Amino acid sequence: METEKKANMITRHMREGTLLGLVVMLVVLYLLYTYGYLKPFDSWKNRIEAGITLVLLPIGLGAIYGFFQGYRVKRRVDLVRETLVNWEKGSLTDVMPDIGEDEVGRLGEQLVKISKRWEDQVSSLQRLSTNNAQLAEQARVTAIVEERQRLARELHDAVSQQLFAISMTATAVGRTLDKDFDKAQRQVALIEEMSAVAQSEMRALLLHLRPVYLEGKALEQGLKDLIKELRIKVPMEITFEMDDDIHLLKGIENHLFRIVQEAMSNTLRHSKAEKMDIRIHRKQNTVRVMLRDDGIGFELDDKKQTSYGLSTMQERVTEIGGSVQFITAPGKGTRIEIVVPLINDERKRGDGDGNTD
Known part of the structure; x- marks a missing residue:
């Protein structure tokens, strides 16, 4: 056509x-x-x-x-x-070529003005996200004591109680093993069940124990630490790739970290996946993030976007001037593609580091 x-x-x-x-x-x-x-x-x-x-x-x-x-x-x-x-597609820095001085040329000049205004708005959004990240960091420091107290209560009420019940049941097994072997077998099965429940609760708590922000680390290092810890505790293969020449503002890195963290949490809780790929690459004047798993997938609708936190991801991507696309279907796994434009400072930092190397 x-x-x-x-x-x-x-x-x-x-x-x-x-x-x-x-x-x-x-x-x-x-x-x-x-x-x-x-x-x-x-x-x-x-x-x-x-x-x-x-x-x-x-x-x-x-x-x-x-x-x-x-x-x-x-x-x-x-x-x-x-x-x-x-x-x-997000490449706001592409220059409008010279197309003459007639009506078409004047149209091109007007589009260039619109592009510059659009680029300024995206830059303002990214600066605002950085300021918001700094304010959030201050709020995090203020609330850290309360968060530790809350986690201590959850550990005591959940895992500690389960462990105590396991200990008591194990003691009872030792007493009834010789007297009533069938009863001892039922008690051993109960211990296995309680151990599985305790393990599930610990994994759920581990997701909440992870830092909400990068805490001064670069995005790549923060994600590597998160993946390293999850590889030890979760039976799932996680592949991670990130270009070396990606250097972003702190606010953008924090948002991308939270988005990846939320996607990994969704994969662990809902997808039943055995493998997850995380790839972050720089393509021209954009940063592209691809998150993919081989899980059960789902039917994408408004209800699922709310319950799975997809709307929250959409809001976070919008705050840094990017775009996101969710690709999934039942039995086909899930893929999330995010494009964030590099504006001014980020582009110069990336280019400067590339020239230095």
């Missing part, structure tokens, strides 16, 4: 050029006939040859003129369209 539209632009100009050539020919013939410059031909052969020449010449010249005129306009429009597509 796109190729057909492009061809229609050239075809339309060729038709208009042909029509213009015919009109010019008729006007010229009329003027020649009016002022007596047009003489009748001696034979029919000369008349036919002259008629064919008078028809084909303006049609050919008009078609050629229309083709070049249409191609020139199409090429300039295509340049504008390609730049707009790149902007839509």
Whole structure:
């Protein structure tokens, strides 16, 4: 359809050029006939040859003129369209090419102004997210004592009680093993059940014990530490890749860390996956995050977006001026693709480090 539209632009100009050539020919013939410059031909052969020449010449010249005129306009429009597509994908730093000084050129200048305003807004959003991260860090320090007390209560009420029950049941097994073997077997099965419950509760608590923010670490190091700990405690294969030349503002790193953390939590709780891939790469002037698991997947709807925390991920990505796409289906696993544009400081830092290396 796109190729057909492009061809229609050239075809339309060729038709208009042909029509213009015919009109010019008729006007010229009329003027020649009016002022007596047009003489009748001696034979029919000369008349036919002259008629064919008078028809084909303006049609050919008009078609050629229309083709070049249409191609020139199409090429300039295509340049504008390609730049707009790149902007839509997050590459806001792509420069609008010089497309002349006529109406199309003035349209390009206006789009450049819109792009600069858009880039300023994204930059403001990212600076605001950094300020919010600093405020959140201060709030975290203030609330850390209360959080430790709450976790202590949960450990006492949940895991500690389970361990105490396991200890008491184990003592009872030792007393009844010789007297009532069937009862001892039931007590051993109860111990196994309580141990599984305690283990599940500990894993749930471990997810909450993880730091909410990076605590001064770089994004790559923070994710490596998180994955290293989970690999020890969770029977799931986790693959992590991240380019070395990615250097972001603290607010953006904190948001991406929380997004990855939330995605990993969802995978552990809901997907029943055996493998999870986490890839963070820089592509031109954007950072692209891909999270993928081989779990059971789900039907994407408003209810699932709320219960699985997908709407929270969407809000976090929007706060840093990015875009997110959720791709999933029952039995097909889940893939989350995030694109964050690099604006000003982040791009310069990344380029500077690349040049230094």
